[in-house]
Amino acid sequence: MEPGTGTFSEEQFREACAELQRPALAGAAWELLEETQGISVYRLLDQPTGLYEYKFIGTLRAPPDLLVDICMDLGYIRRQIPQVTEAYETECNGETVTYMKMEFPFFVSSRDCVYVKQRRELDFRGRKIQVVLARGTSLPQFPERPGFIRVSQCQVKLAVESAGHNRSKVFIYCFVNPGGWIPSWLINLLVKNGIPGFLADLENACLRYQRRT
Numbered sequence: 209m210e211p212g213t214g215t216f217s218e219e220q221f222r223e224a225c226a227e228l229q230r231p232a233l234a235g236a237a238w239e240l241l242e243e244t245q246g247i248s249v250y251r252l253l254d255q256p257t258g259l260y261e262y263k264f265i266g267t268l269r270a271p272p273d274l275l276v277d278i279c280m281d282l283g284y285i286r287r288q289i290p291q292v293t294e295a296y297e298t299e300c301n302g303e304t305v306t307y308m309k310m311e312f313p314f315f316v317s318s319r320d321c322v323y324v325k326q327r328r329e330l331d332f333r334g335r336k337i338q339v340v341l342a343r344g345t346s347l348p349q350f351p352e353r354p355g356f357i358r359v360s361q362c363q364v365k366l367a368v369e370s371a372g373h374n375r376s377k378v379f380i381y382c383f384v385n386p387g388g389w390i391p392s393w394l395i396n397l398l399v400k401n402g403i404p405g406f407l408a409d410l411e412n413a414c415l416r417y418q419r420r421t
């Protein structure tokens with residue numbers, strides 16, 4: 209969960225594929241948080257921060273390519289998260305780097321984030337799997353801005369394969385530490401309450417896109 213630079217390794221992509229087929233839940237205190245809309249949600253406490261890492265495992269009503277396309281779409285992120293007021297991609301040192309700015313009202317400090325992401329399609333044990341890896345990074349081209357808390361601890365893994373007509377088997381791992389003074393219990397509560405809406409919005413975005421095409 210440390211910020212870093214450099215491309216993702218072949219091993220990291222294959223680990224995501226392996227978790228899609230058999231999630232790594234043994235040997236650590238992963239707990240089943242809830243089951244909703246065909247997805248089992250697990251969480252693991254990160255002791256230094258008091259926040260949770262999350263794993264989502266199950267099926268969604270969308271074909272794999274479309275599901276990954278939408279997850280990679282900054283326009284979708286801006287539509288779903290109104291606090292995102294600026295988001296763009298650029299190339300730095302041969303990598304696609306994303307900058308995102310989030311502005312909040314009242315007493316919550318605004319935040320920004322710089323992260324790298326890569327998408328690949330793998331043939332893993334005879335199965336076609338789409339994988340997206342993303343993590344926070346630090347680059348001199350993106351200095352910290354006055355008045356914004358830089359979110360440096362963030363990591364996302366997504367692995368998707370077909371589960372039949374217009375359905376996908378999915379594995380998602382995510383950990384985000386927004387930093388600042390917000391109590392960890394409040395962040396954990398907001399994330400827990402937001403999970404069903406996140407999954408429903410993702411499915412609905414895929415369905416709307418399919419109807420337009």
